[in-house]
Amino acid sequence: xxxxxxxxxxxxxxxxxxxxxxxxxxxxxxxxxxxxxxxxxxxxxxxxxxxxxxxxxxxxxxxxxxxxxxxxxxxxxxxxxxxxxxxxxxxxxxxxxxxxxxxxxxxxxxxxxxxxxxxxxxxxxxxxxxxxxxxxxxxxxxxxxxxxxxxxxxxxxxxxxxxxxxxxxxxxxxxxxxxxxxxxxxxxxxxxxx
Numbered sequence: 001x002x003x004x005x006x007x008x009x010x011x012x013x014x015x016x017x018x019x020x021x022x023x024x025x026x027x028x029x030x031x032x033x034x035x036x037x038x039x040x041x042x043x044x045x046x047x048x049x050x051x052x053x054x055x056x057x058x059x060x061x062x063x064x065x066x067x068x069x070x071x072x073x074x075x076x077x078x079x080x081x082x083x084x085x086x087x088x089x090x091x092x093x094x095x096x097x098x099x100x101x102x103x104x105x106x107x108x109x110x111x112x113x114x115x116x117x118x119x120x121x122x123x124x125x126x127x128x129x130x131x132x133x134x135x136x137x138x139x140x141x142x143x144x145x146x147x148x149x150x151x152x153x154x155x156x157x158x159x160x161x162x163x164x165x166x167x168x169x170x171x172x173x174x175x176x177x178x179x180x181x182x183x184x185x186x187x188x189x190x191x192x193x194x
Contacts, residue, residue, distance in 0.1 A: 088140040102169040110164040165191040
């Protein structure tokens with residue numbers, strides 16, 4: 001038997017009980033609902049939390065069948081905050097990595113990062129800036145480990161940020177953590193062979 005759950009912004013989760021004094025969003029109380037044999041955990045929701053839960057419940061009721069669609073052409077997408085946006089790109093999938101990194105005749109720096117990683121947010125722009133200074137002699141591929149876990153495992157990435165230097169499809173150098181601009185410049189010059 002499944003118990004009914006009703007959600008209203010600013011109310012307790014379950015049966016629309018109005019907010020009682022002293023409770024903050026996210027706090028919980030235990031009780032029993034009439035006609036339900038299970039203990040009920042009443043959680044006070046913020047309006048945003050209630051809307052997300054209501055939307056999730058609504059979507060779970062909708063049929064999941066989508067009309068057939070024509071295949072979508074694969075587009076390469078690149079994003080960069082550097083002036084030379086052609087030198088930096090986001091890896092889209094395994095075959096994109098193979099084409100743009102492993103099979104690339106130019107040296108490629110691969111930045112394995114994550115959205116939740118604070119040091120990655122410092123290193124990423126710094127590394128992009130240094131790669132852009134090399135004027136196309138080296139490229140930079142950005143790989144989000146949460147989206148591309150298979151690549152992170154394949155290249156033995158155990159911490160982020162991890163940066164690989166690849167030449168002719170082989171890893172020739174690597175570092176983990178943050179580096180200053182002088183260290184990054186030395187790393188890139190060694191990769192380029194200058």
